[in-house]
Amino acid sequence: MVAYVLLHAAYASHRKQTIMPQFKEVSKQSSLHPKPAGLVLQYGTAGFRTNAKQLDHIMFRMGLLTTLRSKKTKATIGVMVTASHNPEEDNGLKLVDPMGEMVTPTWEGYATQLANAEQEDLLAALQDIIEKEAINMSQEANVFVGKDTRSSSASLSQAVLDGVSALGGHSKDYGLVTTPQLHYMVCCQNTQCKYGEATVEGYYKKLCQAFIQLTKNASNCTDDQKHLTVDGANGIGALKLREMESQLKKELHISLFNDGSKGKLNHQCGADFVKVQQKPPTGIKMNPGERCCSFDGDADRIVYYYADSEGQFHLLDGDKIATLISIFLKELLTQAGLDLEMAVVQTAYANGSSTNYLEDTLKVIVRCSKTGVKHLHRAAQEFDIGVYFESNGHGTVLFSKAAEEKIQQLAENSSINDERKRAALLLQNTVNVINQTVGDAISDMLLIEAILAIKGMTIQQWDAIYSDLPNRQLKVKVSDRRMIDTTDAERRAVSPAGLQEAVNTLVKNYREARSFVRPSGTEDLVRVYAEAETQENADALAHDVSLAVYRLAGGVGGEPKPLH
Ligand SMILES: CC(=O)N[C@H]1[C@@H](OP(=O)(O)O)O[C@H](CO)[C@@H](O)[C@@H]1O
Numbered sequence: 001m002v003a004y005v006l007l008h009a010a011y012a013s014h015r016k017q018t019i020m021p022q023f024k025e026v027s028k029q030s031s032l033h034p035k036p037a038g039l040v041l042q043y044g045t046a047g048f049r050t051n052a053k054q055l056d057h058i059m060f061r062m063g064l065l066t067t068l069r070s071k072k073t074k075a076t077i078g079v080m081v082t083a084s085h086n087p088e089e090d091n092g093l094k095l096v097d098p099m100g101e102m103v104t105p106t107w108e109g110y111a112t113q114l115a116n117a118e119q120e121d122l123l124a125a126l127q128d129i130i131e132k133e134a135i136n137m138s139q140e141a142n143v144f145v146g147k148d149t150r151s152s153s154a155s156l157s158q159a160v161l162d163g164v165s166a167l168g169g170h171s172k173d174y175g176l177v178t179t180p181q182l183h184y185m186v187c188c189q190n191t192q193c194k195y196g197e198a199t200v201e202g203y204y205k206k207l208c209q210a211f212i213q214l215t216k217n218a219s220n221c222t223d224d225q226k227h228l229t230v231d232g233a234n235g236i237g238a239l240k241l242r243e244m245e246s247q248l249k250k251e252l253h254i255s256l257f258n259d260g261s262k263g264k265l266n267h268q269c270g271a272d273f274v275k276v277q278q279k280p281p282t283g284i285k286m287n288p289g290e291r292c293c294s295f296d297g298d299a300d301r302i303v304y305y306y307a308d309s310e311g312q313f314h315l316l317d318g319d320k321i322a323t324l325i326s327i328f329l330k331e332l333l334t335q336a337g338l339d340l341e342m343a344v345v346q347t348a349y350a351n352g353s354s355t356n357y358l359e360d361t362l363k364v365i366v367r368c369s370k371t372g373v374k375h376l377h378r379a380a381q382e383f384d385i386g387v388y389f390e391s392n393g394h395g396t397v398l399f400s401k402a403a404e405e406k407i408q409q410l411a412e413n414s415s416i417n418d419e420r421k422r423a424a425l426l427l428q429n430t431v432n433v434i435n436q437t438v439g440d441a442i443s444d445m446l447l448i449e450a451i452l453a454i455k456g457m458t459i460q461q462w463d464a465i466y467s468d469l470p471n472r473q474l475k476v477k478v479s480d481r482r483m484i485d486t487t488d489a490e491r492r493a494v495s496p497a498g499l500q501e502a503v504n505t506l507v508k509n510y511r512e513a514r515s516f517v518r519p520s521g522t523e524d525l526v527r528v529y530a531e532a533e534t535q536e537n538a539d540a541l542a543h544d545v546s547l548a549v550y551r552l553a554g555g556v557g558g559e560p561k562p563l564h
């Protein structure tokens, strides 16, 4: 109580103006969610993310911020409490804008400002946002809140709810949901249910019905091919897949491992582990040749893989997923006789072979965007159909309103021939099985499974569409990673002086080689990527480039070591 009176007094004298009635409750509640003095956190590539112990005040404040965002947009806003593929001890939060997309850059900036305001400056920071955005404080506010399975998520999501109620907003607590499910709920709510019903049951119903419609005439699909092994990363995706499984009827037989009953979240399992380590997760039973996939900790990413008869591991990452989906969509567009512009959006991390295949063989438009799905999402919105995937398996497909309408009209047209009709219906159900708000492991999995079933394609055949160029990712610790500035969708470094020239010279030493350097947006380090004709050369090039970064960009902690 004393703390809040003091906070109020500090604010009143600072502003020399009348205090907003809602601020009384904010100052009272904020003293229950105090900020550790001096702690500075940044809204990064995918929201706030750090050790859960440092996050209580952030959660409360993001409850306040989303209430303002809701008043400003006159729409429901979402808050997802999760740290995705990070270890169990961490937590974090992602903010969801009205159409289910990620929050805009300006509001990411406000999130950082509000998160870092010292306790006594909180009301002033709040007032600044209200003034800058000319927010009508009497406007109603609604916030949807969801959480993942971390032990810290329950109390942290309560802190978000406290923040919303402190500013007089209404909230709906969805409890345990995947990140993409929460995005979906927000979009449904703000489209008056045109996108679907804003309930978890509604989500299952929409996706499962579309999947069953897609696969019902897949005569090429044998019972063996209906089997899929899933690694749930011991997280929320496993729980949700269990809830949904029965509705998939006999069309998909799932063996679920790492369902959270024994193992630790993301520990030696999950999509990030499999992609980075290029090896299978622990905790699953993998028979040779069998199709397997891994979700990440909040089920917004997916990668596929299998082991061949010699035990060799084969990874089918986001690039392979984007390729499979593009082939399928392009065939259907041709069969349906629909003239829609389709593009694939990748990042600089996309394997060069995938880009070559898409451009030269499949002949689709390919765009390269900055890392982080919010950038890919925006780039994909510029086309009738935008397929976007990061190599790590985070992505989805966007259909413009006009494209959806054309598909719908054709599917309802009774005077077209059977081939066009079939293609139009498949396209219509493809639109319905996809969660267009954000990358979604469950929805992506259903789409991939449907495509393989319809085409009667095995994972080995999918894998053989093109061969990945050997590649290597390395991390270099530097004293200040902001020293490295990039351009051209992060493919070229413009500072420090001489770094790009050094990379260019090194790349010339190897055949079919490519390399680039960029500061990470989620970790305090610089990432180096290299690909070349052989694994040995990709490793050597990555090492050479890491040394150049170390020397030219203020490396710390000892020179990077060669891999062999
Ligand atoms: C090379 C890589 O995988 N980078 C990841 C990683 O971003 P960095 O900015 O590279 O740290 O985390 C992002 C958020 O999850 C994800 O979108 C991105 O793809």
Ligand SMILES: [Mg+2]
Binding pocket: 084, 085, 296, 297, 298, 299, 300, 301
């Ligand atoms: Mg994730």
